[in-house]
Structure formats: C-alpha cells, structure tokens
Amino acid sequence: MNNFDYQRAGSFDEAIRQITAKNDTKVVAGGTNILDLLKYFLTSADRLIDINHTGNHHDIRETESGGLHLGALATNAETAYHPLVESRYPLLAQSILAGASAQIRNMATNGGNLLQRTRCYYFYDASSPCNKREPGSGCSAIPGYNRIMAILGTSEHCIAVYPSDMSVGLAALGAVVNVRGPQGDRSIPFSEFHRLPGETPHLDNNLQHGELITGIDLPQKGFAENYSYLKLRDRNSYAFALISVATGLELDGDIIKDARIALGGVAHKPWRIPEAEQFLTGKPAVRESFAACADIVLQGAVPYKYNSFKIEMAKRAIIRNGMMALDPSSQLPGAQPSV
Amino acid sequence: MAAPELRSINLNINKEQHVLQVLPWVSLLDALRDHLQLTGTKKGCDHGQCGACTILCDGKRIVSCLTLAVMKDGASITTIEGIADGEQLHPLQKAFIEHDAFQCGYCTPGQICSAIGMIQEGKAKTRAEVKELMSGNLCRCGANIGIIDAIMEVMEGGSNE
Numbered sequence: 001m002n003n004f005d006y007q008r009a010g011s012f013d014e015a016i017r018q019i020t021a022k023n024d025t026k027v028v029a030g031g032t033n034i035l036d037l038l039k040y041f042l043t044s045a046d047r048l049i050d051i052n053h054t055g056n057h058h059d060i061r062e063t064e065s066g067g068l069h070l071g072a073l074a075t076n077a078e079t080a081y082h083p084l085v086e087s088r089y090p091l092l093a094q095s096i097l098a099g100a101s102a103q104i105r106n107m108a109t110n111g112g113n114l115l116q117r118t119r120c121y122y123f124y125d126a127s128s129p130c131n132k133r134e135p136g137s138g139c140s141a142i143p144g145y146n147r148i149m150a151i152l153g154t155s156e157h158c159i160a161v162y163p164s165d166m167s168v169g170l171a172a173l174g175a176v177v178n179v180r181g182p183q184g185d186r187s188i189p190f191s192e193f194h195r196l197p198g199e200t201p202h203l204d205n206n207l208q209h210g211e212l213i214t215g216i217d218l219p220q221k222g223f224a225e226n227y228s229y230l231k232l233r234d235r236n237s238y239a240f241a242l243i244s245v246a247t248g249l250e251l252d253g254d255i256i257k258d259a260r261i262a263l264g265g266v267a268h269k270p271w272r273i274p275e276a277e278q279f280l281t282g283k284p285a286v287r288e289s290f291a292a293c294a295d296i297v298l299q300g301a302v303p304y305k306y307n308s309f310k311i312e313m314a315k316r317a318i319i320r321n322g323m324m325a326l327d328p329s330s331q332l333p334g335a336q337p338s339v
Numbered sequence: 340m341a342a343p344e345l346r347s348i349n350l351n352i353n354k355e356q357h358v359l360q361v362l363p364w365v366s367l368l369d370a371l372r373d374h375l376q377l378t379g380t381k382k383g384c385d386h387g388q389c390g391a392c393t394i395l396c397d398g399k400r401i402v403s404c405l406t407l408a409v410m411k412d413g414a415s416i417t418t419i420e421g422i423a424d425g426e427q428l429h430p431l432q433k434a435f436i437e438h439d440a441f442q443c444g445y446c447t448p449g450q451i452c453s454a455i456g457m458i459q460e461g462k463a464k465t466r467a468e469v470k471e472l473m474s475g476n477l478c479r480c481g482a483n484i485g486i487i488d489a490i491m492e493v494m495e496g497g498s499n500e
Contacts, residue, residue, distance in 0.1 A: 102475050
C-alpha cells in the first residue's frame with residue numbers, strides 16, 4: 001500500500017466535501033475491497049475518509065410505498081439475516097449469502113458491495129495491460145486466458161465481468177439505488193446503475209465524482225414464494241461465479257404470472273432482459289418454457305477462446321434455476337444446484 | 340503529502356485495554372502481530388482469501404487483514420490468545436485436539452475464532468451448513484474433515500454422526 005492519511009467523517013455531507021475538496025481522496029466503509037486493491041497497488045489514495053461513523057445509514061426499514069430500505073452502511077450479513085429480508089426478499093438473502101465468506105459479509109457494506117471491482121486476472125495483475133486499470137493500455141483478456149470473462153455486452157476494450165452476487169439479486173428484484181452528491185440526492189434504477197464497458201471500461205457505474213450511495217430501496221414485490229439463486233463456480237463455496245442466476249416467479253397454479261431473471265458472471269453488469277421475462281408471462285412453469293426463455297436471454301452472446309462453455313452453461317442454469325424456484329424447500333446451502 | 344502521522348488508538352484486546360501508536364495504513368492484523376506481539380493470529384494471504392487472520396471484533400468474526408487498526412479505535416477484540424480460561428482450554432480447542440483437526444496448524448487460530456463466531460451467529464444447524472459457513476477458512480493440509488467434526492461435536496455437545 002502507498003502511505004495515506006486517514007480521517008473519520010461525521011456525516012455523508014462532510015465526506016462528500018472531503019472527496020471533492022482534494023484529489024485522490026477515497027472512501028472506506030467495510031474496507032474489504034479497497035484495502036485489497038490498495039495492497040496490490042491497483043489503486044492509491046492520499047487520504048481515506050472513513051464513513052462508518054456517520055450515524056444514519058445503517059438502518060433496514062420498511063418504506064412508505066411498502067418496500068424495504070437497506071442502508072448503505074448495513075453489512076451484507078446484517079442485511080441477509082434481517083427478518084424482513086429473510087421473509088419478504090429471500091432471493092436477496094440467498095444472493096448475498098452466496099457471495100464472499102462469512103467473515104467478509106460481516107465487514108462488507110451494502111454500498112460497498114455494489115462498488116466492488118472486477119476480479120479479472122489481468123485487472124489484478126499490475127504488470128498486464130488493462131483498459132479498466134489504465135485506460136488506453138489495451139485488454140489482455142481478449143487474446144489471453146479468458147475462461148472467466150464475459151460473453152454478453154462486451155466491447156473491444158474490455159471483457160471483464162462484474163463480480164457481485166448481491167447485485168444479481170437486486171437486479172432481479174428491480175431495486176433502486178439512492179445516492180447523494182455535491183448536487184444533492186438522486187435515485188438510479190438498478191438496471192442503470194452499472195455500465196457496460198464500451199469505450200470507457202474504467203467506469204464501472206454511473207456515480208458522478210463525489211457521489212456516495214446512501215441506501216438501496218426494494219419495491220414491494222419480493223417473489224418470496226417462488227425464488228432461487230443458483231451459483232455455479234469452480235469450487236462449492238467461496239469462489240466467484242462462472243455463471244449465476246437469480247430467478248423470481250409469481251405463479252397462478254402452474255402458470256407464470258410474472259417472472260424475473262438476472263444473470264451474473266456473464267457481463268460487466270448484472271444481465272437482465274425484460275423481453276425474456278415477458279415471454280414467460282402466461283406460460284406454464286415447465287422446463288420447456290425456461291429453455292425458450294434462456295435462448296432469448298443469451299441472444300447475441302459472443303464467446304472468446306476459452307469461455308464458449310458459458311453460453312450453454314448459462315442456458316442450463318436458467319432452466320435448472322427455474323425448476324429450483326418452483327420448490328424453494330429443495331434448495332441447498334451456498335446456492336448450489338438442486339432439483 | 341505531509342509526513343505520516345502516528346495515531347493513538349484504544350483497543351480492548353482479550354479483555355485488556357491497550358493504547359497503541361499506529362500509522363494510518365497499518366492493518367489490524369499487523370497491529371496485533373507486530374505492535375502487540377499477539378502472533379497467534381496468522382498472516383496467510385493478507386487479502387481476505389484464506390481466513391487465517393480471523394478474529395472476533397465486537398463479537399463478530401472478521402478478517403483482520405482487510406481492516407485498518409485506526410478504523411477499529413474503541414473496538415473490543417478477541418484473538419486466539421483470549422479464548423481459553425486460564426489453563427482450561429476452550430471447548431473448540433479441546434475438540435480440535437481430539438479430532439486431529441490440523442496438521443501444520445497455521446490455519447487453526449483462524450478456524451477456531453471463525454467457528455466461535457459461527458456458533459454465536461446461530462445460523463448453521465446441519466453439517467452442510469457448517470461447511471458452507473466455514474468456507475472462508477482454508478486448510479491446505481486437508482484436515483477439513485477433522486475441523487468440521489470438531490465443530491459439529493461442540494455444537495451438538497456430543498457425537499456428530
């Protein structure tokens with residue numbers, strides 16, 4: 001790590017003033033990603049502003065519109081095990097618990113989870129060119145060992161995947177991200193929060209300089225009856241997803257009334273295709289329906305040399321997770337395959 | 340930037356109050372090991388991937404490598420050195436010995452602190468759940484079966500079969 005100064009902010013407004021007043025001032029909350037990045041010299045800071053002591057962003061409470069507000073500073077563990085999340089949004093709880101380790105979930109905050117950076121090998125190897133780490137230096141993953149990389153929404157500048165499991169759950173649920181910055185407060189629909197790489201892969205999301213996440217709002221509908229998060233990875237636990245799927249279904253008998261499907265491990269942001277969800281509306285909740293839906297979700301997928309398996313894996317994961325969502329009681333700890 | 344400035348922080352470690360002078364970028368792990376000579380907490384990967392540095396902070400298990408000592412000013416910390424009652428080993432320490440739950444022993448302090456935290460969390464009931472919720476602690480010797488056996492025994496107060 002480079003040597004840096006450290007200060008505790010008393011409020012988010014104070015933290016925002018500090019970030020905008022001096023260059024290379026960064027924020028620390030849980031610390032689990034920024035300290036990792038600092039130790040590898042993948043990022044630097046002249047000063048870290050600790051926002052853990054700002055008082056009012058730790059809460060999880062029901063909103064006036066019948067949804068749920070998740071404070072930016074509530075930890076991932078506090079959120080996943082909160083009685084209202086467990087009972088009303090079990091899909092979110094599952095997606096959070098599929099990520100990281102118990103220790104890290106005790107530290108990592110909700111805001112920080114959304115802002116974690118890719119685990120692309122080449123991004124993490126400071127000696128390799130990487131357009132995300134150093135704009136204009138080139139992408140090492142495209143001609144390199146790209147087994148874990150993206151198959152959807154890539155650009156000629158970057159094929160990294162976004163690693164958060166929690167965000168796949170939030171994308172499926174249609175969450176809204178609340179942010180505060182020098183210009184005041186605003187809300188960003190989850191589908192517009194993260195970015196595709198395009199020409200600017202160094203930008204992971206649409207936060208402006210000086211903006212902080214204050215919280216996340218969930219809509220009323222939580223798909224608490226029929227839901228499943230499936231995570232496929234190189235070991236059974238504590239590994240990033242090769243493919244993950246969050247599925248929420250609203251059923252009328254055997255007929256799907258409403259469906260949500262979001263994918264992780266396939267793109268630079270959680271991948272959600274509303275047309276594929278609309279396709280399921282009115283269809284019977286059977287394998288054939290999910291298979292046809294999977295074809296729509298994966299339309300336009302482009303494989304690289306070592307990750308073509310991901311296209312078929314993603315399709316099968318969508319089908320299997322659809323079946324798992326029909327019977328949540330069959331599900332296993334750690335978002336492992338069941339059914 | 341200006342010359343680095345030592346910060347004075349208070350930590351309650353294993354029920355003893357300590358005042359430390361640390362630089363802002365010193366991890367809690369390095370503060371424990373290098374400033375307080377509490378070397379029971381191990382540095383494995385130093386990146387949160389192995390769990391060897393797991394300690395309890397205000398009762399919750401965390402990896403001490405991914406937090407700064409200055410961030411924990413005022414916190415209460417329990418390390419492996421603080422879990423026995425005098426000469427009386429903690430039940431998990433006894434169970435680890437009985438089940439031969441280690442070979443080299445490097446991951447053991449983190450495993451035991453993590454297991455204490457997991458049992459307090461109360462979320463793991465089955466062996467599969469214990470395995471899932473202990474997955475942040477790696478054992479490269481391959482003593483995992485003994486480790487899970489030891490934890491199951493303490494959780495159930497008896498046999499894990």
